[in-house]
Amino acid sequence: MNFFRKLIYDLTNDKNDEYQFILGENNSKTNPELPNELQKNQKVYDSLDVNLEYVHSRFNSLINSDVVIREFLINVKGKQFKAFILYIDGMVNTDSINNFVLKPLMLKNYSNQFDGPQVVSEAVASNILVRRIKKFNIVDYILDNLLPQNDVEKVNDFDKIAQDVVSGNCMLFIDTVNFAFDIDAKKFDKRSIAEPKNEPVIMGSQEAFVENLRTNTSMLRRNLCNENLIIESLSVGKSDKNQVAVCYIKDIANSDLVAEVKYRLNNLDVDYLISVGELSQLIKDDMDTSLPETLSTERVDNSVSYLLQGRVVVIYNGCPYVLIMPATILDFLSSPEDVNVNHVFANLFKVIRIISFCITLLLPGMYVAIVTYHEEVIPTELLFSIVASRSNVPFMVIVEILLMEVSFEVIREAGLRVPTPLGSTVGIVGALVLGQAAVEADIVSPILIIIIAITGITSFSIPDYNLGFHLRIHRFVFILLGFLGGFLGIVAGLFMYLLNMCSLRSFGVPYMAPYAPLILKNNSGYFVKPTWKREFRNSALDPKKKRVQGKTSMKWRT
Amino acid sequence: MRSKKILICFFIITLIVFYISNYSTIYTIDDLAYVIGIGFDTTDDNGIIKLSLQVAIPNSHGDNQGSSQSESSIVKTVECNTINDGINLINSYIGKKLSLSYCKVIIFSKDIPSKKIINYTATLLNDVEVRPYCSVLLSKCEASYFLQNSEPLLEKLSSKYYNSTPSPEQTTGFTEHINLVDFYNDYYDTFGDPCAVLGDITSEEDEKGHIENFGIASFHNGMLTGELTGEETIYHLIVTNQLQNTVLSIPNPFNDSEYIALSIDSTHTKSKAKIVNGFPYITCNVKFNTRILSSSINSDYLDKNNLEKIEDYANSFFKVNIENYLYKTSLVLKSDIAKFGKYGVRNFLTWDKWKEYDWLTKYASSTFKVNVDTHLKSSYLVVGIN
Amino acid sequence: MEEEKLNFIEASFLVLTILISHIIMDLPNMIIKSQNSSAVLNVIYITILVLIYFFIINKLFEPFDSKNILSISEFVGGKTLKVILGIIYSLYLICISAVILRGFCETLKIIYFPKAGLWIILGIFLVLAMLANKFGERNIIKINTILMPVILLSVFVIFIALLRNFEISRVFPLLGNGVKSTFVDGALNMCSFSGFIILFFVRPNLKNVKDYKKVGIVSILLSASYLVLSVASSLLLFPFLTANAEVLSVYLSACTIRFGKFMPRTDALFMFIWIFTFISYLSIIVSYIVKFSKESISPKSPSIATYISAIAIFIVALLPQNSTQVHFFQNVVYKYLSITIVFILSFVILLIGYIKKKKLNKTREIQ
Numbered sequence A: 001m002n003f004f005r006k007l008i009y010d011l012t013n014d015k016n017d018e019y020q021f022i023l024g025e026n027n028s029k030t031n032p033e034l035p036n037e038l039q040k041n042q043k044v045y046d047s048l049d050v051n052l053e054y055v056h057s058r059f060n061s062l063i064n065s066d067v068v069i070r071e072f073l074i075n076v077k078g079k080q081f082k083a084f085i086l087y088i089d090g091m092v093n094t095d096s097i098n099n100f101v102l103k104p105l106m107l108k109n110y111s112n113q114f115d116g117p118q119v120v121s122e123a124v125a126s127n128i129l130v131r132r133i134k135k136f137n138i139v140d141y142i143l144d145n146l147l148p149q150n151d152v153e154k155v156n157d158f159d160k161i162a163q164d165v166v167s168g169n170c171m172l173f174i175d176t177v178n179f180a181f182d183i184d185a186k187k188f189d190k191r192s193i194a195e196p197k198n199e200p201v202i203m204g205s206q207e208a209f210v211e212n213l214r215t216n217t218s219m220l221r222r223n224l225c226n227e228n229l230i231i232e233s234l235s236v237g238k239s240d241k242n243q244v245a246v247c248y249i250k251d252i253a254n255s256d257l258v259a260e261v262k263y264r265l266n267n268l269d270v271d272y273l274i275s276v277g278e279l280s281q282l283i284k285d286d287m288d289t290s291l292p293e294t295l296s297t298e299r300v301d302n303s304v305s306y307l308l309q310g311r312v313v314v315i316y317n318g319c320p321y322v323l324i325m326p327a328t329i330l331d332f333l334s335s336p337e338d339v340n341v342n343h344v345f346a347n348l349f350k351v352i353r354i355i356s357f358c359i360t361l362l363l364p365g366m367y368v369a370i371v372t373y374h375e376e377v378i379p380t381e382l383l384f385s386i387v388a389s390r391s392n393v394p395f396m397v398i399v400e401i402l403l404m405e406v407s408f409e410v411i412r413e414a415g416l417r418v419p420t421p422l423g424s425t426v427g428i429v430g431a432l433v434l435g436q437a438a439v440e441a442d443i444v445s446p447i448l449i450i451i452i453a454i455t456g457i458t459s460f461s462i463p464d465y466n467l468g469f470h471l472r473i474h475r476f477v478f479i480l481l482g483f484l485g486g487f488l489g490i491v492a493g494l495f496m497y498l499l500n501m502c503s504l505r506s507f508g509v510p511y512m513a514p515y516a517p518l519i520l521k522n523n524s525g526y527f528v529k530p531t532w533k534r535e536f537r538n539s540a541l542d543p544k545k546k547r548v549q550g551k552t553s554m555k556w557r558t
Numbered sequence B: 001m002r003s004k005k006i007l008i009c010f011f012i013i014t015l016i017v018f019y020i021s022n023y024s025t026i027y028t029i030d031d032l033a034y035v036i037g038i039g040f041d042t043t044d045d046n047g048i049i050k051l052s053l054q055v056a057i058p059n060s061h062g063d064n065q066g067s068s069q070s071e072s073s074i075v076k077t078v079e080c081n082t083i084n085d086g087i088n089l090i091n092s093y094i095g096k097k098l099s100l101s102y103c104k105v106i107i108f109s110k111d112i113p114s115k116k117i118i119n120y121t122a123t124l125l126n127d128v129e130v131r132p133y134c135s136v137l138l139s140k141c142e143a144s145y146f147l148q149n150s151e152p153l154l155e156k157l158s159s160k161y162y163n164s165t166p167s168p169e170q171t172t173g174f175t176e177h178i179n180l181v182d183f184y185n186d187y188y189d190t191f192g193d194p195c196a197v198l199g200d201i202t203s204e205e206d207e208k209g210h211i212e213n214f215g216i217a218s219f220h221n222g223m224l225t226g227e228l229t230g231e232e233t234i235y236h237l238i239v240t241n242q243l244q245n246t247v248l249s250i251p252n253p254f255n256d257s258e259y260i261a262l263s264i265d266s267t268h269t270k271s272k273a274k275i276v277n278g279f280p281y282i283t284c285n286v287k288f289n290t291r292i293l294s295s296s297i298n299s300d301y302l303d304k305n306n307l308e309k310i311e312d313y314a315n316s317f318f319k320v321n322i323e324n325y326l327y328k329t330s331l332v333l334k335s336d337i338a339k340f341g342k343y344g345v346r347n348f349l350t351w352d353k354w355k356e357y358d359w360l361t362k363y364a365s366s367t368f369k370v371n372v373d374t375h376l377k378s379s380y381l382v383v384g385i386n
Numbered sequence C: 001m002e003e004e005k006l007n008f009i010e011a012s013f014l015v016l017t018i019l020i021s022h023i024i025m026d027l028p029n030m031i032i033k034s035q036n037s038s039a040v041l042n043v044i045y046i047t048i049l050v051l052i053y054f055f056i057i058n059k060l061f062e063p064f065d066s067k068n069i070l071s072i073s074e075f076v077g078g079k080t081l082k083v084i085l086g087i088i089y090s091l092y093l094i095c096i097s098a099v100i101l102r103g104f105c106e107t108l109k110i111i112y113f114p115k116a117g118l119w120i121i122l123g124i125f126l127v128l129a130m131l132a133n134k135f136g137e138r139n140i141i142k143i144n145t146i147l148m149p150v151i152l153l154s155v156f157v158i159f160i161a162l163l164r165n166f167e168i169s170r171v172f173p174l175l176g177n178g179v180k181s182t183f184v185d186g187a188l189n190m191c192s193f194s195g196f197i198i199l200f201f202v203r204p205n206l207k208n209v210k211d212y213k214k215v216g217i218v219s220i221l222l223s224a225s226y227l228v229l230s231v232a233s234s235l236l237l238f239p240f241l242t243a244n245a246e247v248l249s250v251y252l253s254a255c256t257i258r259f260g261k262f263m264p265r266t267d268a269l270f271m272f273i274w275i276f277t278f279i280s281y282l283s284i285i286v287s288y289i290v291k292f293s294k295e296s297i298s299p300k301s302p303s304i305a306t307y308i309s310a311i312a313i314f315i316v317a318l319l320p321q322n323s324t325q326v327h328f329f330q331n332v333v334y335k336y337l338s339i340t341i342v343f344i345l346s347f348v349i350l351l352i353g354y355i356k357k358k359k360l361n362k363t364r365e366i367q
Helices: A002-012 A048-058 A094-106 A138-146 A158-166 A213-223 A255-266 A276-282 A300-309 A343-372 A380-389 A397-417 A420-440 A446-460 A465-503 B002-025 B083-093 B114-126 B143-149 B158-164 B180-188 B230-239 B304-332 B341-347 B351-357 B359-365 C008-025 C027-064 C069-111 C118-135 C137-161 C179-200 C209-235 C249-255 C267-296 C302-318 C323-366
Strands: A067-076 A079-088 A118-125 A128-134 A152-155 A170-174 A180-183 A229-236 A242-249 A295-297 A312-316 A322-325 B032-041 B049-056 B073-080 B097-099 B105-109 B135-139 B195-202 B210-220 B223-228 B246-252 B255-276 B279-292 B367-379
Touching (some): A048 A170, A138 A152, A152 A158, A213 A300, A229 A255, A242 A255, A242 A300, A276 A312, A295 A300, A300 A322, A343 A465, A380 B032, B002 C118, B032 B073, B032 B143, B032 B158, B049 B158, B073 B083, B083 B114, B114 B180, B223 B230, B246 B304, B304 B359, C069 C267, C069 C323, C137 C249
Parallel strands (some): B032 B097, B135 B195
Antiparallel strands (some): A067 A079, A118 A128, A152 A180, A170 A180, A229 A242, A242 A312, A295 A322, B049 B073, B255 B279
16 A cells, blocks of 8 residues: 555656756856956066965965965065966976975075175276176076076066966066066876877887877977977967967978968967867868868877878867878878888789779669669679578668668667677677678678778778768768669769869868869879979978989989 | 868869769669670561660679579660660669670671661670670670570689680680671671671570681671681681681592691681782792691601691692682672781872772782691600511 | 969860760761761871861961960950850850750650650750859869860770771771762861860960960860770671660660670770760860950859859750750761851951951051
8 A cells, every 4th residue: 555655646746856067048147258368468476465365366375275375585685585386286396396496595595695796897997996796686596596497587577477377387486576476396197108099100200299298399399300390389269378389390391381270270269179170170271071181190100101291280288189181182091101111012002992982972872873873884693692681671772771771870889889898799799790681681691791991991981080081971972862862862972072172172182182273393293103202392392402302313323 | 372272172172072973873883783695586576676775783702502503693684775775774773883894795686687786886896885896796696585595614604614615715716706797897898898797606405605706707798698607717727827626627639538737837828819800819828837637657757858748738628728718708708807808908199089989899800829738846755666 | 373373284184075076976976977988098088188177277276375265356356246256156055965965854754764854864964064164164174184184084994995896997998988978078077176166265364375285186186086095896797787876876886785695794894984075075165165255245243154154055056856966966066066156156256356466566567
């Protein structure tokens, strides 16, 4: 009885005691929109107390557990000056701050014990000794004598101060001084340099970029021993001012290209950017296409190679992938291994990649078109085999192929999410067992499994991840076109696709260069030339220095 | 640009309308029945055709269950006024739409008047589906019998059987490979007359037969004029430079009761045609490259004299046989099936003069001169005993 | 902008696109029907004639630097003549492309899409042409440059694949229907080079005006070689009397190709390439009509010219009631229209302009 009573009570009880959180419902009192104007362009005050108060409010130091403010006194020439340092715990080298900032400023040492005047010059005139004494300046005194730190800068803009503190610097504020000392004392845990996971090569460097910007720039410097390598620093994002480094070689890269890259990066009205993927979508030329227009790579040697061609590399702090621009369609079909091996092998693989590109995009659509409209293309015995295998399949070809394509995409997506120990199992279960079971259950025909498998494998041979994505989506379009119009539909779709590619530009360079427009001289083309014949840079990039090698680079032969 | 997007939408709508309008005639591979052979026979009524269609039954290759192998095709025969009427009628028996795209062989019964054969050929060529290079056969038996009883000999599928069977010029030379389009073009060609493969079915009691194509049939002015035997067909192929490989036996010059088999590796014939006294004078210079296949205990094929003797004998033997063949085509068949007209036309400057000459009629009064040069390369592994 | 200019290969391919489309349609058949076995000889003869004509045209263009024929017509007869000539050229292109397109769509309908409405197939092509023009003329030329080698290769492959089936004797009798037919009446076959019309307009778009001669020679010679290949493919394969097919002559040749026993009909694959040719051809035609209208009438929005020209081509393509009328247009009207407009009218305008310019220069020198 109690049970039924409880049941009826539960059924009729409308009280909802589940926890609910609904975002955006009249939360103006608890969630007021803060104006951003207050924080702009604020300068450092003369008074330390005012600075301290401002810093407390700006950095929310009363709430933030890792913002450290250390107040202390500086003794100089018999005078005491109040001061404090500001840093974020976990991002600074505390030993460096203790030994090279606090110790010299706080403890008595030779420098801060010296009390005498600083004589600039002296002269004797009519038996009177005339001395010129330098007027005491606390700032110069601290900078020249009391801060044995290698990277110290004077900053008076609170926006800059905030940006540097959050990236790991330490700020020193002194009473009566209307600027702060920006001391570089960064030290934080980061991933060590490892092998590139997603772009492996056999004969090539095994270094990959990491999340830390400075580590990445240092790797570039190490690999490219050229003083003309310029690494300019910009920040992107209004609230999350993440650092971006724009790298180029001054005497090779086209100045207009560099200016355009910096212009686009400096004119992004966004609050924050999480990754380089977002950044690449915000700075691309054409918004309507899903074709990638910038290369992304995790390989250092690849980036160096592109820098030497006259391209610009953009490194985003917090992301191990860098962006390279401009990029043409041929670059997305090139692998870092191409320059490391003999040109004959490299060109063979390039041919295979182009074939893979065509197969990934067109094979399912062509299959649908041929089976629906143009069956006379199929050899007789193969046709009979296909017909016999399809005799029990209840679905139309289009339904069958869409079913299997979607299943394949689901398996692929599931494989990415599954924890590593189960990853391979899902692959085997999904691909083999499901496919085999589907054939045995007469849901699909065996030839279709082959088509889907070939398409999947060829899509993996596309070197660029984003291009692979693009092809995966567009093959559905061609499947539908093949179904609706046969070869006419596919040709129409292919024509529009090629036309679209011809109309694209990547930072001013035509996407299909050097084939459309046809650039006859000094072009790199798709195929790799022998190493001793790579005399010129890609003329589509319009570099300042056109020549890479002399006419006979192997002078030892002559 | 917005206008681009509007145009793309317009294109998609057009394509969808295209699909919808075309929907009723879209036959996927599952909706089609595949015809692999077409046969034509005569009936008592002149205006009626007896049409037979051999339709393939696609079986998967792994389908070998049971001791009895399922049939690979079925043959349906109807009487109709036109070919397309017949196809329509047969469609009513077979649930799927008939597709002629995979037709491999077209068989005409020998009894059909030649003018009708050419009309049927024209109708078939007019069809979008029929392939121009499917084989054309003139059957000694009824075409429907031919189709029903041609059991694949060494293959599983009849289509594959038809593929390999009528290409004998590569291996034997007893008949020629003639396509539908070649047959049709030769009918109108002023350079020569058409010919067709002579086909038959050989069968034993209570068993299905196999195709035996032997010899060719010749036509002139739309009429069937006669036949060439298998051996004569070999010489026809030699003269027209179509023979790739065959074996011919000549009497042994050293022993009258024996024959020597010669493997003819390659032949090359250079023909010329002149107009002498208003009639064609045709010269054929034939070169053979041969090897001796048969060997006996007394044969010695390293001896230069022996080889020369065999060569001379072969030369005279082939010369006589080729001349017999040529004069048969000219005097008996009155058909220029070797197409010497293409050499004769070089004696004329304009088309009108060529047409005026009427080569095909004048061919019946041609004179031939044949020169044979046999190059005997000795035998294969056994060259003789010293 | 430097990149907007054409190099000589792009310009040559433009001219070639027009010719290849005509070759695929019915041009070889037309030549063989009129010339019989002397078709190949006739093609070589008309190539020489066209080359001579081009050298004369090149000479006539010299005083005008990088101007096209419409600008020269303005110099000759003022804005009125420019407008009239612009309209004439536009109408010519509309008529020719409409008939060619109609022929091709009829073939597609016969072979692959028997129930589909002809207007829908025409509509698909024209929507694509309009869309291509939205992307701009430069992009059409780019895609043409990519597609043209594939298209040229297909014609070449057909020739090579059919080589073993050729009967060389079909070029005999050498003079075909006679000397008069081959060399006098056969001169009208110069209409095969109607793609020449592009050469009257491409001059201002070249990167280097001095390349104009190279463009002309390369495009004429390439066109001639492909014309020879395609005429030979039909002539040497089929006897003269049976070469009266309704459908594309090159398609018939392609039907007889056999790559071994396993590969059945490859004509569908060639059709795949030829559809590309026609879309490219139509896009170029529409872009040139828009160019003419921009120069002569200067409409407020060039897009209107795109839509109007596409709709005009659509309507004209639907006008013929049956294949006989289409054939009449292709074989008779096209011939005389091309000779009159491309070879005679343009030549007259250029000649008058040349003489006028020379007189003007002399007068300036005297002064």
